[in-house]
Amino acid sequence: MEFEANVEVQLKEGIADPQGSTIENATPKLGFNGIENVRVGKSIRFTITAEDEATAKETIQELCEKFLTNPVIENAIIHLQGAE
Amino acid sequence: MEFEANVEVQLKEGIADPQGSTIENATPKLGFNGIENVRVGKSIRFTITAEDEATAKETIQELCEKFLTNPVIENAIIHLQGAE
Numbered sequence: 460m461e462f463e464a465n466v467e468v469q470l471k472e473g474i475a476d477p478q479g480s481t482i483e484n485a486t487p488k489l490g491f492n493g494i495e496n497v498r499v500g501k502s503i504r505f506t507i508t509a510e511d512e513a514t515a516k517e518t519i520q521e522l523c524e525k526f527l528t529n530p531v532i533e534n535a536i537i538h539l540q541g542a543e
Numbered sequence: 544m545e546f547e548a549n550v551e552v553q554l555k556e557g558i559a560d561p562q563g564s565t566i567e568n569a570t571p572k573l574g575f576n577g578i579e580n581v582r583v584g585k586s587i588r589f590t591i592t593a594e595d596e597a598t599a600k601e602t603i604q605e606l607c608e609k610f611l612t613n614p615v616i617e618n619a620i621i622h623l624q625g626a627e
Contacts, residue, residue, distance in 0.1 A: 465551075467549075467551075467586045468586070469586065469588065479587075479589075482587070482589075482610075482611075483589070485610070486606070486610075489606075489609065489610060491602060491605075491606055492592075493591055493592030493593060493602075494589050494590070494591050494606075495589065495590050495591075495592075496588075496589055496590050497587065497588070497589040498587070498588045498589070499585060499586070499587050500585070500586040500587075500588070501583060501584070501585060501586060502551045502552070502553065502583070502584040502585060502586035503563075503566070503581065503582070503583050503584075504553065504580075504581070504582045504584070505563075505566075505567070505578050505579065505580055505581040505582070506578070506579045506580045507577055507578050507579075508576075508577030508579075509577060518575060521575075522570070522575055522578075525573065526566075526569070526570075526573060527566075
């Protein structure tokens with residue numbers, strides 16, 4: 460079976476995020492108010508072929524730990540959707 | 544009202560994504576099979592204070608066009624969740 464995966468990688472709470480701070484500081488100057496706590500992460504989309512959803516999720520979790528994230532400073536949120 | 548926003552910025556289809564290709568080529572060498580069509584984008588999370596959900600969405604759309612994306616090569620997907 461083929462699944463659509465979306466892995467969102469965000470810096471953990473407490474880790475400085477200069478890119479997010481820059482966006483947060485720029486928004487009022489551009490006329491946008493009320494925007495706070497900006498955090499910039501990565502969004503990795505791909506298709507994965509696996510026997511079932513549990514296997515796909517397990518593979519992605521392993522992939523995240525080994526390769527897609529730095530587990531010391533980053534968290535991953537895995538979204539998985541069944542395709543054909 | 545305060546809303547939790549998550550803006551996912553992805554390169555448009557047909558735009559070369561070297562970062563995605565690198566991940567895709569590396570996965571089989573690391574022992575992961577069946578991973579295809581890897582696309583790497585950005586995920587920007589923030590809180591926004593607005594009168595209602597429609598206003599919040601409109602502000603974010605404007606923010607995306609002006610500031611968070613390059614509309615020539617990138618698409619934005621906006622996820623919005625109500626908080627207190």
